[in-house]
Amino acid sequence: xxILDTCSRNGQVxxxxxxxGGRHLVIPAPxxxxxxxxxxxAHGDLLEGLExxxxxxxxHIRTVYETLDGYxxxxxxxxxxxxxxxxxxxxxxxxxxLRLDQCVLAERNLVPxxxxxxxxxxxDLLSDLPAMEISVADNPFTPxxxxxxxxxxxxxxxxxxxxxxxxxxxxxxxxxxADPDVILFPQADVWVPRLAARAAEYGxxxxxxxxxxxxxxxxxxxxxxxxxEYRVGALIPDGRLLVDTRQSFHYRESGLAGILLGARLxxxxxxxxxxxxxxxxxxxxxxxxxxxxxxxxxxxxxDPEAVRxxxxxxxxxxxxxxxxxxxxxxxxxxxxxxxxxxxxxxxRDNLSPETLAHPGRRGFLPGVLAPLIAMRMETKQKKAHxxxxxxxxxxxxxxxxxxxxxxxxxxxxxxxxxxxEAITGSARDVLLHVKDIAEEMGFAVLHxxxxxxxxxxxxVTAFKERVERETRLHTVVDAYDWLVFLPMADRSGAYNRYYxxxxxxxxxxxxxxxxxxxTPVCIRNVQQxxxxxxxxxxxxxxxxxxxxxxxxxxRQIRETLPLVRPAEMAISRxxxxxxxxxxxxxxxxxxxxxxxxxxxxxxMEVSYVVxxxxxxxxxxxxxxxxxxxxxYQRLLQKAWEEVIxxxxxxxxxxx
Amino acid sequence: xxxDLHPSVTLxxxxxxxxxxxxxxxxxxxxxxxxxxxFLFLFVSGNYSRILPGINRRSVNIEVRRAFTSxxxxxxxxxxxxxxxxxxxxxxxxxxxxxxxxxxxxxxLRQLGQSTLVVLYAASPDRTFEEMAxxxxxxxxxxxxxxxxxAPRARGRGRxxxxxxxxxxxxxxxxx
Numbered sequence: 001x002x003i004l005d006t007c008s009r010n011g012q013v014x015x016x017x018x019x020x021g022g023r024h025l026v027i028p029a030p031x032x033x034x035x036x037x038x039x040x041x042a043h044g045d046l047l048e049g050l051e052x053x054x055x056x057x058x059x060h061i062r063t064v065y066e067t068l069d070g071y072x073x074x075x076x077x078x079x080x081x082x083x084x085x086x087x088x089x090x091x092x093x094x095x096x097x098l099r100l101d102q103c104v105l106a107e108r109n110l111v112p113x114x115x116x117x118x119x120x121x122x123x124d125l126l127s128d129l130p131a132m133e134i135s136v137a138d139n140p141f142t143p144x145x146x147x148x149x150x151x152x153x154x155x156x157x158x159x160x161x162x163x164x165x166x167x168x169x170x171x172x173x174x175x176x177x178a179d180p181d182v183i184l185f186p187q188a189d190v191w192v193p194r195l196a197a198r199a200a201e202y203g204x205x206x207x208x209x210x211x212x213x214x215x216x217x218x219x220x221x222x223x224x225x226x227x228x229e230y231r232v233g234a235l236i237p238d239g240r241l242l243v244d245t246r247q248s249f250h251y252r253e254s255g256l257a258g259i260l261l262g263a264r265l266x267x268x269x270x271x272x273x274x275x276x277x278x279x280x281x282x283x284x285x286x287x288x289x290x291x292x293x294x295x296x297x298x299x300x301x302x303d304p305e306a307v308r309x310x311x312x313x314x315x316x317x318x319x320x321x322x323x324x325x326x327x328x329x330x331x332x333x334x335x336x337x338x339x340x341x342x343x344x345x346x347x348r349d350n351l352s353p354e355t356l357a358h359p360g361r362r363g364f365l366p367g368v369l370a371p372l373i374a375m376r377m378e379t380k381q382k383k384a385h386x387x388x389x390x391x392x393x394x395x396x397x398x399x400x401x402x403x404x405x406x407x408x409x410x411x412x413x414x415x416x417x418x419x420x421e422a423i424t425g426s427a428r429d430v431l432l433h434v435k436d437i438a439e440e441m442g443f444a445v446l447h448x449x450x451x452x453x454x455x456x457x458x459x460v461t462a463f464k465e466r467v468e469r470e471t472r473l474h475t476v477v478d479a480y481d482w483l484v485f486l487p488m489a490d491r492s493g494a495y496n497r498y499y500x501x502x503x504x505x506x507x508x509x510x511x512x513x514x515x516x517x518x519t520p521v522c523i524r525n526v527q528q529x530x531x532x533x534x535x536x537x538x539x540x541x542x543x544x545x546x547x548x549x550x551x552x553x554x555r556q557i558r559e560t561l562p563l564v565r566p567a568e569m570a571i572s573r574x575x576x577x578x579x580x581x582x583x584x585x586x587x588x589x590x591x592x593x594x595x596x597x598x599x600x601x602x603x604m605e606v607s608y609v610v611x612x613x614x615x616x617x618x619x620x621x622x623x624x625x626x627x628x629x630x631x632y633q634r635l636l637q638k639a640w641e642e643v644i645x646x647x648x649x650x651x652x653x654x655x
Numbered sequence: 656x657x658x659d660l661h662p663s664v665t666l667x668x669x670x671x672x673x674x675x676x677x678x679x680x681x682x683x684x685x686x687x688x689x690x691x692x693x694f695l696f697l698f699v700s701g702n703y704s705r706i707l708p709g710i711n712r713r714s715v716n717i718e719v720r721r722a723f724t725s726x727x728x729x730x731x732x733x734x735x736x737x738x739x740x741x742x743x744x745x746x747x748x749x750x751x752x753x754x755x756x757x758x759x760x761x762x763x764l765r766q767l768g769q770s771t772l773v774v775l776y777a778a779s780p781d782r783t784f785e786e787m788a789x790x791x792x793x794x795x796x797x798x799x800x801x802x803x804x805x806a807p808r809a810r811g812r813g814r815x816x817x818x819x820x821x822x823x824x825x826x827x828x829x830x831x
Contacts, residue, residue, distance in 0.1 A: 088762075301726060302729070304723075306720075311712050410702060415719065
């Protein structure tokens, strides 16, 4: 039973198998929760009242900390909320806010996107599902009918044009006849609600849903890693995987294979693994694992941090370790990088909320993360030779990256701040230890960021072996022909702006214009072109020899900059608010969108062209007819300075 | 037991007080306060503390607990055994928790305040703070020193303050 989609409605869970004529099962699944009362005698009336109204039975509640004697109440979350209030929040409640389809799959030992008996942790999974590609040529942010829609069916391109009713009718017929398991559709989450609404007006269907019904995923703005993010709302069709290829982060990073693996691990339908963040996927994975192991999932995060002495708090509450580089160009550099360092430390040091008090006990978190780390080791190794594993590697990487942050997240079901601090503490010790090993072995340490260290020296194989032996952690070493650390404004070394050439001739670029998401295409292309030129140089004299060709290219683009199409000057940025206090281009872009009737929410991305930097006047990218040449020349100059710095340093080093 | 958080704010055992004051006023009251070295003092903060970074760790003998959710805060208050409990208000603890949780926190503070010196502090009040402060025995508002009107500045030297003579009915010592 290869489950392609699941959902819960009206106390029932529905599952759909893949393939034309795949089974559609409906499983009764009344909601329930677990209740523990520290003093049940004090709440006799409450228990009596519950028993009169709902099925209630005594049971053991196994938490990550201990086993409690409690009750299973067959009632929904609203009853759990009432119980909480009536007990003045003394009652501990579990499993009250879980997805019913996830609970049913866990209970029945079912796994989405998986053959029966197949291991969830296998990296060989089927991802060649029958797929159809759909795209709409119209602007998704302007109202009006759909005038042109393309479909790619069985390798055949079909273009639908004309009046909207005919387009929708033809689209429905084509989807129904091909009956694909997967629909790949850029901006699907914008277009599908519009197409569904129009279809309803015309008395038609769309064909997207195998049952004709949709589930609604609401839009939301949220705060993540210091940024306001926005998740667009979606209409999710029953029984079929619909991927918004433009907006799905996991599709962009991991492709269809990554989405399917995310579903398999988290117990969520792939329609959700395509739309949820990596943090939600890892937390869903932990919940799914807990359910499969019979561990109760707390409804509220109520286990607080232990009492801390003020001095110990100050000592523990630090982040990752960094060593500041000296700006310049370096040759014969090696980068030693720990694979999934933080999750590996959770496993190595047995870090979990319950092991803080009982370090001898095998922790829940290390237990559930170990198989993911083992998979990541495998995919990382295999992707070097087989690109089919790159997507799987990417989704595992992102899930493992976020699992650390999740331990400190205030609503994490299985997180505690002390675990978060212990992880960063261990990571600091590891980096300092590796630095000591490097210096002892005669390497010069150039730079270090949390989980990787850049060193200059020769006996790198012996160094890697010793680091792995002494830390019990897996590492990857990359060799650079040359590496540039850029300066900050005060001329000290920047931590996160560097680029270099690997021994195989490829480039690694971080933090500079061509990597930044808000760099205009024109400037990004120019810098990439210049870097590609530098990438041809293996030695410092060769880098120095590129001064004139680089300067010539810079002079040429500077002169022709006023002639560039304004659309190539578009800057894309996420807006953090709709009410900016100071004049800035984002504030002007928000006003411009309002003038166009485009509804915005914090976290959405806007694209604009700066038309006057003195007043921060902007035009939306698709309406821009001009731009502030001086402003873009300054951006170009910054990008140029990042490149020419390498040449200057190479000349100084004797090139 | 009592201690002065500010010359005009004396806090006593067995009371729950809500205090709205600038951070510098509170830090001045906490740092180098000899009373706070003698008693068990629990500082409770939320996700973000504006006070903790300013506390001089050599001058006070405090224990800290951080609550990242309102449910953790309730748990901390229930477990508290300290003589003084100082809670720095953080509105983000109550986001998405339901309106009744803040009332329950206020009630827990009130109950704890029957045997302990309890302070609920915020630099500026918000809706949840005010809900909880309604249950306090006393509420103190301390104005920011910067908010006071500036003292009149003398222009130049030796300017006569009352060029038209003293205000009517006012006597000077010379006239007594």
